[in-house]
Amino acid sequence: MSVEPFVPPEELTHDSVEEPDLFRINLVGLTTIVVKEVRRVLRIWVQTIVPPAISMTLYFIIFGSLIGARIGEMSGVPYTTFIAPGLIMMSVITNSFGNVVSSFFSGKLQLHLEEMLVSPLSFTTIITGYVVGGVVRGLAVAVLVTFVASFFTELSIARPLITISVVVLTAMVFSLAGLLNAIFAQSFDDISIIPTFVLAPLTYLGGVFFSISLLSPFWQKVALANPILYMVNAFRYGMLGSSDIPIGTAYGIIIVALVGLFLTALFLLHRGIGIRA
Amino acid sequence: MFSLLGSIGQQFEVRILDALFLNQLRKVYANGVEALSGIDLQVKEGDFFALLGPNGAGKTTVIGIVTSLVNKTSGTVSVFGYNLDKEREAAKACIGVVPQEANLNVFEKNENILVNQAGYYGVPRSVAKQRAEKYLKALHLWDRRDDIARNLSGGMKRRLMIARALVHEPRLLILDEPTAGVDIEIRRSMWDLMRELNDVGMTIILTTHYLEEAESLCRNIAIIDEGLIIENDTMSSVISKLQREVFVLTLEESIQEAPVLDGYKVFLRNEHEIEVEVEKKQSLNSLFETISDKGLHVSSMRTRSNRLEELFMRLVKGKTQSRYDTGRSGAERSTDHRASSRGELN
C-alpha cells in the first residue's frame, strides 16, 4: 500500500489565539450537544420511541378498556380518562430519565464523554445539553402516548399553560435525576437499580392509576411524601381540571427538586466525581 | 537557544510565553498510587517536545491533568498563561489532545465526530463541516466519513482521533503515543503532518515509545520515571551526553575473526558484519581509513541502536529491563534510509 503524503495545512486559524469568547463557545457547544442527543434518540428510535408506545397501548387496552369499563368513574371522570394523564406522565418520567442515564453513562463507559470534558464547555452547558436531550425525548414520547390515548378516550386540555409547563418541568427534573444516576454509576447494574427500585414504585404509587382519596388517612399521608404524586396530579389538573393536591404546592415541589438536582449535579461534576480519576 | 530563552524566561517570570508550565505537580490516585511526585516542566510556545518514560512512569497522568481528565493532588498547571485552577475553560480552549486509549463514540459517524468536537470548541457548524473535511482528508479518512468509528481499523481510529484533535486548530497539540500500532508509511506521513503543523506555529507535545520518533521530531525532551523528571534538556544536548556510539558495518569480504583496528573496539557479529565502538572525539573518517588500510570494503553501515534509546536505557537502567520493552528490532534500528523500513517492522 502506498500512501500519499498528508495534505499540509496552509494556515491555521487558531480559534483560540485571542482571548477565547466563552459565551459564544458555550452557545455553539450547547447547540451541538442538543443536536447530537436528538440525533441519538432518532438513530435508536426502536429503543427510544417504540417501546413506550407499545407498553402504553397495552396499558390503555388492559386498564382502560377492559378493566376500566368495570371500574367506572374515578374522581368524577371515566377511568380511562383518569389514567390517560397519569400514563403520559409515567412515560415522560421513564423516558427522560432513561435517555440521560444511558447517554451519559455510555459516554463514561466508552470514554467518549472525554470529548466534552477536555473541551472548554462549562458544566452548566453540558448539563443543560443532556437535559434538553432528555426533555426532547420525554416530550416526543408524551405526544405519541397522547396520540395513542386519543383512540381510547376523549381528551381535552383544560389548562394548556399548566399542562405544558408541568410536563416540561417534570421532564427536566427526571433528566437531571438520570444524570445524577449516571454520574454515580460504575456499572450497568447501577443504572438499572434506581429505575427498578426507586422510580417504578414511586411512579406506580404516585397516583397514576388511582386517586389518593381511595387510601386510608394514614396511607394518604405516606403518599403525600412522594414527589411524583404532585407532578402527576398537577398534570392531571392541567388536562382534566381536577387534582388531589393543591397546584401551588406541586409547582413548589417541582421547582425545589429542579434546582436541588441541578446544583447537586453541578457540584459533583465540578468536583470531578464520577468523571475524573 | 531554547534553553537560553528558557532560563531568561524563568528569571524574569515571563511565563506567559509558555505553552505549558507545570510546577511541583503531584498526583496520588484514589488507590494510593503516587503517579507523580512533584513535576516541573516548561514547554515554550512553538516547541516540539517529547515526554518519554517507561510504562507506568506517569506520562498519561501528566496529560490527563493538563487536559482536565484527571484531578491533580497538588501543584500548578498553566497553559499559555491560563492557570488551570482559575481559568480552566480558557486553558482548555487552547488544547487539542489525542489520547492513548481510543475514546471514540463507536456508533457515531466519523464526520459527525469531528463536527461535534469542533462544536464543543465553539466552531460554528458550517466552518466545522469544512474543518472536518480538511482534516479527514489530511488523515486519509475522507472516504470513510459516513462510516461509523466501530468499523475502522486500529490505526484508522488513531488517525481519526488525530483529526478530531485538530479540528479546532489548537495552539497546543498533545499526543499520547500517536503512532502506536500505526504502519510505517502512515507513521512517516504522520511525522510529516506533525512537522508541518509545528512549522505553522502549533506547539506539539508527544509521548512515544519509539525513541527514533522522538529523536527525529522533537527539539526538547523530558524523561520521566516513577513520577519524577530525570532528564530535561534540548534533544541535541541530551544526545551529546552520549560518549560513544556503536556502528554495525557490513563488509564485502568474508572474515573469520574481528580485524584489529587501532584505537577502536571491534567485535565480530558474523562473517560479514562487525561492530565498532566509536568514541565521541574520534572521527569516522579515520575509522574508514583504518578499515581501508586493512584491505576491507564496507558495503553498508548502521548504528547498532538508536542513540536516544541508548541514553534512555542508561538513565532508566535496571528497572527498565523488565518493564520497558524496546524489543530486538528497536535495538537493531537502522538510521540508513534504505534499510530503515526493515528495522521498523515490529
Ligand SMILES: Nc1ncnc2c1ncn2[C@@H]1O[C@H](COP(=O)(O)OP(=O)(O)OP(=O)(O)O)[C@@H](O)[C@H]1O
Ligand atoms: N485511574 C488510575 N487509578 C489508579 N492508578 C492509576 C490510574 N491511572 C494510572 N495509574 C497508575 O499511575 C501510574 C502512572 O500511570 P500512567 O498511565 O500515567 O503511566 P504512563 O507513563 O502513561 O505509562 P504507559 O507508557 O504505559 O502509557 C501507574 O502506576 C498506574 O498504574
Ligand SMILES: [Mg+2]
Ligand atoms: Mg500512558
